[in-house]
Amino acid sequence: KNEVEQSPQNLTAQEGEFITINCSYSVGISALHWLQQHPGGGIVSLFMLSSGKKKHGRLIATINIQEKHSSLHITASHPRDSAVYICAVRDNYGQNFVFGPGTRLSVLP
Amino acid sequence: ETGVTQTPRHLVMGMTNKKSLKCEQHLGHNAMYWYKQSAKKPLELMFVYSLEERVENNSVPSRFSPECPNSSHLFLHLHTLQPEDSALYLCASSQEGPNSGSGELFFGEGSRLTVL
Numbered sequence: 079k080n081e082v083e084q085s086p087q088n089l090t091a092q093e094g095e096f097i098t099i100n101c102s103y104s105v106g107i108s109a110l111h112w113l114q115q116h117p118g119g120g121i122v123s124l125f126m127l128s129s130g131k132k133k134h135g136r137l138i139a140t141i142n143i144q145e146k147h148s149s150l151h152i153t154a155s156h157p158r159d160s161a162v163y164i165c166a167v168r169d170n171y172g173q174n175f176v177f178g179p180g181t182r183l184s185v186l187p
Numbered sequence: 188e189t190g191v192t193q194t195p196r197h198l199v200m201g202m203t204n205k206k207s208l209k210c211e212q213h214l215g216h217n218a219m220y221w222y223k224q225s226a227k228k229p230l231e232l233m234f235v236y237s238l239e240e241r242v243e244n245n246s247v248p249s250r251f252s253p254e255c256p257n258s259s260h261l262f263l264h265l266h267t268l269q270p271e272d273s274a275l276y277l278c279a280s281s282q283e284g285p286n287s288g289s290g291e292l293f294f295g296e297g298s299r300l301t302v303l
Contacts, residue, residue: 082229109290111291111292113292113294118296118297119224119275119277119296119297119299120294120295120296120297121277121279121294121297122294123291123292123293123294126291164229164230166230166292168290174232174235174243175230175232175292177229177230178229179227179228179229180229
């Protein structure tokens with residue numbers, strides 16, 4: 079069974095700080111996704127990764143397939159980055175996703 | 188127009204009521220999903236429809252009944268629910284297949300359900 083873990087569970091930062099959220103998983107995967115969920119409930123896909131590194135604005139996502147680990151970095155954090163960040167993986171065999179428990183980020187002004 | 192639209196956004200119902208949640212996707216995707224998100228728990232898959240056929244029922248109680256009349260619409264019919272069914276219900280869609288793209292999930296805004 080594929081388990082997805084995230085750390086930290088909760089994170090409070092000051093505006094401008096560099097933030098890292100980590101994700102680890104236990105089986106081989108075809109892709110890993112980073113999702114953002116705002117307080118209203120809707121979920122937005124930030125990145126889909128199968129190797130290496132991707133950058134979009136102030137967000138950077140990396141993945142190490144051998145170590146079964148991914149990180150999401152936020153540079154120059156802003157209060158509007160406050161949300162729950164969810165890591166999700168799709169394994170090599172199924173159509174379905176397995177989701178991590180999420181990391182709740184609060185960025186204070 | 189947003190890619191995946193869910194209605195209603197909020198629903199309060201008694202345990203004897205019958206209600207339905209609706210999801211519509213405007214992305215031309217061939218797979219649709221219902222997920223349940225309870226407080227402090229990861230997203231849980233409930234149902235998957237691929238090409239309008241149900242491919243997975245993740246041991247969901249029969250008081251939840253899905254319906255997928257076409258590739259753009261997905262319903263979740265609710266009857267005789269329990270208070271512990273109170274949660275955020277999220278619909279998602281994706282395009283699946285060997286030549287169809289990323290398989291990325293696109294979510295709706297969710298329907299927050301409270302069962303009294």
